[in-house]
Amino acid sequence: MSHADDRDALSQISANKCFGGQQLRYSHPSPTLNCSMTFSVYLPPQAELHSVPVLYWLSGLTCSDENFVNKAGAQRSAAHYGIAIVCPDTSPRGPDVADDPEGAWDFGLGAGFYLNAGQSPWSRHYRMYDYIVSELPRVLAKGFPLDTARSSLSGHSMGGHGALTIALKNPRRYRSVSAFSPVCAPMQCPWGKKAFGHYLGNDQSQWREYDTTELLRANPVQLPMRVDQGDADGFLDEQLKTELLARACRETGYAIDIRMQAGYDHSYFFIASFIEEHIRFHAGHLQAAGAMASKANAIIDTSAPGNNR
Amino acid sequence: MSHADDRDALSQISANKCFGGQQLRYSHPSPTLNCSMTFSVYLPPQAELHSVPVLYWLSGLTCSDENFVNKAGAQRSAAHYGIAIVCPDTSPRGPDVADDPEGAWDFGLGAGFYLNAGQSPWSRHYRMYDYIVSELPRVLAKGFPLDTARSSLSGHSMGGHGALTIALKNPRRYRSVSAFSPVCAPMQCPWGKKAFGHYLGNDQSQWREYDTTELLRANPVQLPMRVDQGDADGFLDEQLKTELLARACRETGYAIDIRMQAGYDHSYFFIASFIEEHIRFHAGHLQAAGAMASKANAIIDTSAPGNNR
Numbered sequence: 001m002s003h004a005d006d007r008d009a010l011s012q013i014s015a016n017k018c019f020g021g022q023q024l025r026y027s028h029p030s031p032t033l034n035c036s037m038t039f040s041v042y043l044p045p046q047a048e049l050h051s052v053p054v055l056y057w058l059s060g061l062t063c064s065d066e067n068f069v070n071k072a073g074a075q076r077s078a079a080h081y082g083i084a085i086v087c088p089d090t091s092p093r094g095p096d097v098a099d100d101p102e103g104a105w106d107f108g109l110g111a112g113f114y115l116n117a118g119q120s121p122w123s124r125h126y127r128m129y130d131y132i133v134s135e136l137p138r139v140l141a142k143g144f145p146l147d148t149a150r151s152s153l154s155g156h157s158m159g160g161h162g163a164l165t166i167a168l169k170n171p172r173r174y175r176s177v178s179a180f181s182p183v184c185a186p187m188q189c190p191w192g193k194k195a196f197g198h199y200l201g202n203d204q205s206q207w208r209e210y211d212t213t214e215l216l217r218a219n220p221v222q223l224p225m226r227v228d229q230g231d232a233d234g235f236l237d238e239q240l241k242t243e244l245l246a247r248a249c250r251e252t253g254y255a256i257d258i259r260m261q262a263g264y265d266h267s268y269f270f271i272a273s274f275i276e277e278h279i280r281f282h283a284g285h286l287q288a289a290g291a292m293a294s295k296a297n298a299i300i301d302t303s304a305p306g307n308n309r
Numbered sequence: 310m311s312h313a314d315d316r317d318a319l320s321q322i323s324a325n326k327c328f329g330g331q332q333l334r335y336s337h338p339s340p341t342l343n344c345s346m347t348f349s350v351y352l353p354p355q356a357e358l359h360s361v362p363v364l365y366w367l368s369g370l371t372c373s374d375e376n377f378v379n380k381a382g383a384q385r386s387a388a389h390y391g392i393a394i395v396c397p398d399t400s401p402r403g404p405d406v407a408d409d410p411e412g413a414w415d416f417g418l419g420a421g422f423y424l425n426a427g428q429s430p431w432s433r434h435y436r437m438y439d440y441i442v443s444e445l446p447r448v449l450a451k452g453f454p455l456d457t458a459r460s461s462l463s464g465h466s467m468g469g470h471g472a473l474t475i476a477l478k479n480p481r482r483y484r485s486v487s488a489f490s491p492v493c494a495p496m497q498c499p500w501g502k503k504a505f506g507h508y509l510g511n512d513q514s515q516w517r518e519y520d521t522t523e524l525l526r527a528n529p530v531q532l533p534m535r536v537d538q539g540d541a542d543g544f545l546d547e548q549l550k551t552e553l554l555a556r557a558c559r560e561t562g563y564a565i566d567i568r569m570q571a572g573y574d575h576s577y578f579f580i581a582s583f584i585e586e587h588i589r590f591h592a593g594h595l596q597a598a599g600a601m602a603s604k605a606n607a608i609i610d611t612s613a614p615g616n617n618r
Contacts, residue, residue, distance in 0.1 A: 017541070018578035073382030073581060232326070269327035272382060 230264030539573030
């Protein structure tokens, strides 16, 4: 069965040629999240010939799968390096998905924090961690010419937190991780305390499972890691706390490339300015296909139908 | 007086560092359009050191000054070549500006067609031609380190029509012109007939003043000209009519580079894919500073305060 046939299980929302490849958008029923989900995937031109590695982009608060697709200009570098970019949504969606009771933008819809909620009513839908790590790779491997064993993670703000925590919890599953303006220590900032309190309850041991600085101290497996942070970012001091990430890396000896970028803010203009460097960083790790990677492929995705399309 | 002081006459809406330069957005009272107008300008890093040439980008139906800024990814090339990009809005704006009586998106607000309307009630505000050619360059030369004597034009769809017609009417004022998916012959398509009928009335001689194929036949002065058109563009046959532009150029001997791009549609994903080539094309013409250009500078803009900022 070809990838195109497998894709019939998905509903295509749009398809636009872009830099010789295809910018695609789909919806699909998600058993993990118990709702219909939308994602975007950019297939570079190389995907016409063979399966390509995957960079997952996790967006920030209030975003959907579309912000990065429209604003980052990443398709250019993805086409150059032959990497697919997968953009999931930032939370479960739909009229029966619980939201912040006051409609705040920093919690609930658009603010899933890439974790598995354990508290009612959130646990019914808010399982973005499982969706990103397990369900979405299976959907992608069935429907597209993607080598999901070669995967890396990147993201912005809340999505930078998502990329770093998911990578740290699965250092052999992903080849590299990067982040723009990540929420580095959610246990120590207002966004994170609010979200974790609702989604995870009061047990701080569960909070530590989704906090980059805590995971760094617990997990000795090194993964290539890069962070860019604008020093004119209005969220830096109160919410992002890059200095706590730097300190955790220093104290544990975890190698990381943190760059403070002078004059840049929290916007997509910052992301656009440096996304080419991030994609080049990931390409270096994604395109080194070793025996271990092939083995991992066989273990992770036994349904992968090969390179036909 | 520095440029920064002159800029006080403008209201800054936003400023974001981008590719080492500044993506800026301003509003200002426009005597030409008899309303308040918003524009965006990207200043490349070179503008910190000396005045830079200008590429005007004219957007299409329903757009504002923001679409190109957010979606085209053009700042990267503009920074590389040291070119400012100015994005005006697509029509006059405000509660007292007449709009399509049925609120249609192809006429009125967001659809100024870059002409001077002669018919009531449109003539009170809809004078986008004068705004782009005369008022905006004066505002820019006063407020920013721009060498407005070195200017080129580009645009998309209705804005491609605007770029081509303005360039053809002022071939010594602009160095080069390009367009994506332009409305090539508005006198012969539904969008153009509706807009010209309302804005200009029934006198077809006035219509010819704003129709690229007619201007080409009347104007023998050659300007470097490039057009990209996607062959999967749903508007191609009924509204854009690239073949009429190609025929007019063939019959008049006007040199033009028209490229039909296989599989591309009318979206910004198409523009993003080829904007780098357009900016490189314009850079070649904008950066050749000759004696004639300096003379033109003195004639056109006697108030230009030099290179200080």
